[in-house]
Amino acid sequence: MTGEAGMFRVHHTIGSVLCCKCGIPMTPNAANMCVKCLRTEVDITEGLQKHATLVHCPECDRYFRPPKTWIEAQLESKELLTLCLKTLKNLNQVRLIHAEFIWTEPHSKRIKVKLRVQKEVLNGAILEQAYIVEYVQQEHTCESCSRVQANPDQWVASVQVRQHVPHRRTLFYLEQLILMHDAARCAKKIKPMNQGIDFFFANWSHGKKFVEFIGKMVPIKSHRPSQQLVSHDPKSNNYYYKYTLSVEICPICREDLICLPREVASGLGNPHPLVICTKVTNRITFLDPYTLKHHCLDAKQYWRSPFKALLSSRQLVEYIVLDVGIVYSEVHVGGSKYALADAQVARLSDFGKNDTIFNITTHLGHLLNPGDHALGYDMFATNSNDMQLEKYRDFGLPPAILIRKTYEENCQGKGGKPPPLMSREYEEFLRGLEDNPELTLNISLHENKEYPPPSVRDGEEDSACVALEKLLANVDLSDDEDGDDAMAE
Numbered sequence: 001m002t003g004e005a006g007m008f009r010v011h012h013t014i015g016s017v018l019c020c021k022c023g024i025p026m027t028p029n030a031a032n033m034c035v036k037c038l039r040t041e042v043d044i045t046e047g048l049q050k051h052a053t054l055v056h057c058p059e060c061d062r063y064f065r066p067p068k069t070w071i072e073a074q075l076e077s078k079e080l081l082t083l084c085l086k087t088l089k090n091l092n093q094v095r096l097i098h099a100e101f102i103w104t105e106p107h108s109k110r111i112k113v114k115l116r117v118q119k120e121v122l123n124g125a126i127l128e129q130a131y132i133v134e135y136v137q138q139e140h141t142c143e144s145c146s147r148v149q150a151n152p153d154q155w156v157a158s159v160q161v162r163q164h165v166p167h168r169r170t171l172f173y174l175e176q177l178i179l180m181h182d183a184a185r186c187a188k189k190i191k192p193m194n195q196g197i198d199f200f201f202a203n204w205s206h207g208k209k210f211v212e213f214i215g216k217m218v219p220i221k222s223h224r225p226s227q228q229l230v231s232h233d234p235k236s237n238n239y240y241y242k243y244t245l246s247v248e249i250c251p252i253c254r255e256d257l258i259c260l261p262r263e264v265a266s267g268l269g270n271p272h273p274l275v276i277c278t279k280v281t282n283r284i285t286f287l288d289p290y291t292l293k294h295h296c297l298d299a300k301q302y303w304r305s306p307f308k309a310l311l312s313s314r315q316l317v318e319y320i321v322l323d324v325g326i327v328y329s330e331v332h333v334g335g336s337k338y339a340l341a342d343a344q345v346a347r348l349s350d351f352g353k354n355d356t357i358f359n360i361t362t363h364l365g366h367l368l369n370p371g372d373h374a375l376g377y378d379m380f381a382t383n384s385n386d387m388q389l390e391k392y393r394d395f396g397l398p399p400a401i402l403i404r405k406t407y408e409e410n411c412q413g414k415g416g417k418p419p420p421l422m423s424r425e426y427e428e429f430l431r432g433l434e435d436n437p438e439l440t441l442n443i444s445l446h447e448n449k450e451y452p453p454p455s456v457r458d459g460e461e462d463s464a465c466v467a468l469e470k471l472l473a474n475v476d477l478s479d480d481e482d483g484d485d486a487m488a489e
Contacts (some may be wrong), residue, residue, distance in 0.1 A: 031122040038127055044119040045131045049088050054111065054135045059145035070142050075111075076101045084113050084135060094119045102132065111135040144202050148188070155188050155200035156242060157207030161214065162196035163249035166314055170253050170280065171197065172429040174218060176443045183213045204243055211245055216282055219250045219299035250302055252277050252284055254432065255316075255403050256309035257377050259388045260286075264305050268295040273392045274310070274401065276363075278336070289363040289401060292331055292338050310386055313428065316375040316403060319345040321368050322357065330366045341365025345400060347378065358399040367405045376402035 016025040021037035031038055055064035062070040063083055073079035081099060085091065094117040102112040116130045147154050163170055175197075178184050184199060186206040191198045201207040214220055223246040230240045252258065256277045265271060268286075271293060275286040283298040321343055328340040343362050350356050358380065368374060380399040389397075433443065 029125050031125040033122075035127075038121065038125065039129065042121045042127060044094060044117065044121065044127055044129050048090055048094065048117075048131070050131065050133050052084070052087050052133065052135050054084070054087070054137050055140045056137050057142040057145055058139050059141055059149070062142060064140070064142070070144075075106065080111075081113065084111065084133070087135075088133065097128065109137040109139075111137060148202065155202060157201045157204045158242070158244045159199040159201070159207050159210055160193075160196065160244065160246045161199070161249065162193075162247070163251060164195055165251050165253060165309075166312065167253070167425050167428075169313070169425060169429045169432065170218065170249060172426060173443075174214070174249075177217050178213075180443060181213070183210060186210075207243065207245055211247055214247055214249075215299070218280060219282060219284060219302055221248045221250075221299070221303050222246070223248070250280075250284065250299070250306070251308050252280060252302075253309070253312065254278065254280055255313045257311040257401060257403075258286060258307070259310040259386055259392070261305060261307055261388050262391065264297070264301075264307065267301070268297070271295055273388075273395060274397065276401070276403065277309070287333070287338075287363065290340075290361055292328070292333055292340055292363055294333055307388065310384060310389060311377045311382065313403075315377065315382075317378040317400075318348040318406065319374050319376055319400065319402065320348050320351055321345055321370055321372045321374060323370055324365060324368050326365050327361070328365075337366055338363045339365035341368070343368060343402070345374070345376075345402070348373065360398050360400050360402070362402045364402055364405060368402075373406045374402045375404055375406055376400050 014027065017028045017032065018024065019026050019034040019037055020032045021041075022034060024034060026034045033041065056062070057064070057070060060070070060072075062072050063080065065071050065083055065086070071079060071083065073083060081101065085096075085099060096115065096117055098116040100114050102114050104110045104112055111134075113133045113135070114130060115133060116128065118126055118128045121127045141149070161171075161174075184190065186201055186203070187199045187210075188202050189200040191200070199207070199210060201210065211220075211222055215222070226244045226246075227241040228244075230242055232239050254277055258275050258277055260268070260271070260273055260275060265273060271286075271288040272290045275288055275295065277284060278287045278294075279285040283296050284302060286295045286297070287293075288295065323344040325342045326339060327342055330337055330339040332338075341362055341364070342359065343365075344357055344359055346357050362368065364374065378400055379397055
């Protein structure tokens, strides 16, 4: 605009002056001295700490942060750089611009940090200067590691996990969840007990955090922690306790047959009194086998009116299917497929001995065909002393309730026999994983190349097994020639 109007524009130029010390031309500043002469006259790093000591625990690889905290920090990490800067005194006299590590040998026990700082000097001039701080890594065992070295079995908090059921299937599933989430990495010792597992921790907070993790996985009731006095220092008035946290898992497991109490059934919309437990996470999921409706019960609701299973998986009886008639077509309920059907079944133990046949209603109509085998609960011959069941005697209880379909060649090895070192309970747990793909979402599965695939009978395409694409095929569980485990990620 000014050029078009013909106006004259003055270009401002910055003049130069001579340094009062060396006489070279320079840009004017408040001290009238060049940078080199200014650094010879003033040292802004004078009085700043250039040597310091870091206390390191060689056992747990942690660093000491005064007054009494130990933190985890890797070499050349942000956490270690923050700790190094906080240990320096008089650093607030200057302005910190940049800080970085200088590489040193890991075994040298030396850590060097290069700092760049600014400070106002003569007549308001700002000078920037870099210097190196050397830290000496001093080895010192922390208090918790000292206790472990004195007594490896010493612990501060114990978490007792218990489930009062005749099997350990829920504990097997909880074990896989703990392994996948690495929840017991801080445990000093793990000890299997009758109807449960004990976990020992060196810190009270670790035990409390572990109890919170279990509460997010399964419905539990945490009892009030108990404490026992170990020692007392009257001079410093310090008390050392051992804490015990008791956790009780609800005794309801998957595939259990439940007789709901009346107060619980009314809160769930009055379903059929006999329901099947289909899933146990942080809440319990029930299936009404006669209406194909799901009902959920969280931990607070269960422990407000606790109840036990009428029949568990150890009391399953094998049936043979004689005839099936679909009542309702296949539906999806809670991520699973069901189909209501009328079926004629007979106990396999009675097959060929008598003519006892049961007409029942089942939710497995989409799986069963005449001649198939299924596991269920024998309500006709069961002698139960359950008080809740006595209240429903006039309700018309079914003679049998089918739970799942069985396959003759399901998950069997060579010769039709399970692996010799696998217990019967653990084998049932593995079969449950194959029958319910939802359970495998929270479990890490690996492919064993030496395990032979199960043979499938002619015409049977729905045999339960884990899909190959769900296995971690990049993990090799076979042994090398030297006997070492080879794991390629």
